[in-house]
Amino acid sequence: MRYKIIFMGILFAALSVSCSPKYSVSGKITGLKNDTMYVALKSDSPERPNLNKSGFYDTVILKNGKFGFNLDDSFFKEVCLYPLGTNIHILKSGIRIGYYSDFITLFHSGENIKVNADFDGRIISYTLKGSPLNEAYSEFLSSTWDAKRMRWESLKEIGELRKAKKPLTEGQAKLKETIKSLHDIQLDYVSKNMNSPLSPYILSKLYFTPDDYPKILTYRGKFSDEVMVSPLAYSFINIISSAEKYSVENYEAAKREQEKKDSTLNSLIGKPAPDFSLRSYQGETISLSSLKGKYILVDFWGSWCGWCIEAIPEIQKYYEKYKEKMNFLTVACSDKESSWKSAIEKHKMQGFVNLIDENGKVASLYSLHAYPTMLIINPKGIIEAVGNGEITERIDKLF
Numbered sequence: 001m002r003y004k005i006i007f008m009g010i011l012f013a014a015l016s017v018s019c020s021p022k023y024s025v026s027g028k029i030t031g032l033k034n035d036t037m038y039v040a041l042k043s044d045s046p047e048r049p050n051l052n053k054s055g056f057y058d059t060v061i062l063k064n065g066k067f068g069f070n071l072d073d074s075f076f077k078e079v080c081l082y083p084l085g086t087n088i089h090i091l092k093s094g095i096r097i098g099y100y101s102d103f104i105t106l107f108h109s110g111e112n113i114k115v116n117a118d119f120d121g122r123i124i125s126y127t128l129k130g131s132p133l134n135e136a137y138s139e140f141l142s143s144t145w146d147a148k149r150m151r152w153e154s155l156k157e158i159g160e161l162r163k164a165k166k167p168l169t170e171g172q173a174k175l176k177e178t179i180k181s182l183h184d185i186q187l188d189y190v191s192k193n194m195n196s197p198l199s200p201y202i203l204s205k206l207y208f209t210p211d212d213y214p215k216i217l218t219y220r221g222k223f224s225d226e227v228m229v230s231p232l233a234y235s236f237i238n239i240i241s242s243a244e245k246y247s248v249e250n251y252e253a254a255k256r257e258q259e260k261k262d263s264t265l266n267s268l269i270g271k272p273a274p275d276f277s278l279r280s281y282q283g284e285t286i287s288l289s290s291l292k293g294k295y296i297l298v299d300f301w302g303s304w305c306g307w308c309i310e311a312i313p314e315i316q317k318y319y320e321k322y323k324e325k326m327n328f329l330t331v332a333c334s335d336k337e338s339s340w341k342s343a344i345e346k347h348k349m350q351g352f353v354n355l356i357d358e359n360g361k362v363a364s365l366y367s368l369h370a371y372p373t374m375l376i377i378n379p380k381g382i383i384e385a386v387g388n389g390e391i392t393e394r395i396d397k398l399f
Contacts, residue, residue, distance in 0.1 A: 024069065025115065027066070027117065028066045029115075029117040032119055036061060037060045037067060038082040038084075039058040039060060039069065042077065079107070079108050083119070095310070099148070100205070101145075101151075104117055104124060105137075109231075111130045113128060114129040125141075125142075133197070154178050158171035158175060186202050194223060195224060197232040197233060198232060200219075200230075200232065200233040203216060204235035216236075216240065265373070268366070268375075272381050276362045278356060278357060279358070281341065286353060295326035295398055296375075297374060299329070299331070300371060301330055301371055301372045302334055303335055303339040304335065309343070309347065311392075328351070329355065330349065331362060332354070332356045332357065335357075340356050374386075
């Protein structure tokens with residue numbers, strides 16, 4: 001009987017071990033005051049073209065900072081963990097605003113990855129274990145944490161200077177120096193690790209705008225075939241392809257065109273607003289000039305534009321405060337009628353004068369190239385200000 005009891009005890013212990021959960025990704029995050037974390041997946045592989053469009057993959061609840069969840073092991077993917085309570089801002093539209101030091105990034109294709117992270121109020125630093133790739137990435141990141149903390153301090157100083165209405169020059173100089181230091185660390189890693197698939201990945205995060213194309217093109221053909229077939233190189237390859245199509249001549253021409261549009265739009269300040277007539281949400285034809293006699297806030301937007309949607313609550317706040325003293329006009333650009341009307345109803349915009357620019361004539365008339373673009377027009381029909389969402393702050397000064 002004694003041997004039977006011992007055997008049963010051993011069997012029970014073995015079953016307990018075998019039944020303990022093994023997660024694809026697990027770990028602990030200290031320093032948080034929130035227990036919620038969003039998980040997003042990304043893949044630049046042509047085999048997974050819609051993965052980036054699916055929003056958040058999952059919501060994970062942390063218990064005493066600990067977490068664990070499982071992933072499909074069948075393909076390589078970048079996994080981003082967004083713990084709430086850091087400096088990342090997640091808007092209702094799903095747009096994430098922040099730096100890479102505000103969330104956790106790792107790579108997964110079947111391994112069990114362990115994360116050990118800490119949020120110190122400035123950045124979230126972390127180490128990764130479970131695969132050579134993640135451990136190499138973790139080692140690279142460890143060289144950047146101090147520079148990223150300095151960047152946070154510089155941004156905080158600029159905010160304090162702005163609040164105190166003092167010159168920002170000193171804070172901006174520190175920020176510029178810090179950013180250069182961070183870039184130098186990244187480029188130094190790339191130069192010393194040209195045989196690592198992390199190098200094209202790092203470059204794709206550093207150089208991705210048309211202004212950066214000449215810089216990233218200097219790395220064209222520098223990596224081995226082994227590196228270039230890595231999934232981490234997909235984004236780098238796509239940027240190189242775009243840069244090759246975007247020749248120097250096109251870049252300069254586009255830059256001149258952009259400057260011309262900026263100049264054209266800003267040149268309208270102090271001049272009569274060009275008049276136009278468009279169809280309204282109710283089906284009437286309404287002209288801009290028919291709204292003269294009061295101040296007008298004009299919001300050029302689109303239901304497809306995340307930043308435009310984020311600006312609506314702020315406009316509504318001023319509408320409730322000043323709707324008797326000024327008109328609030330929205331002009332939907334490059335929009336489908338069904339999407340336009342649906343957005344008006346969803347975001348409760350019926351109190352505004354809502355028009356749609358169906359053929360793009362008004363967008364051309366005002367040389368629009370970014371959304372949202374907002375105007376403040378005085379009661380005499382003269383444009384007093386041009387800008388983005390921050391222009392609403394000027395409304396309080398009008399009355």
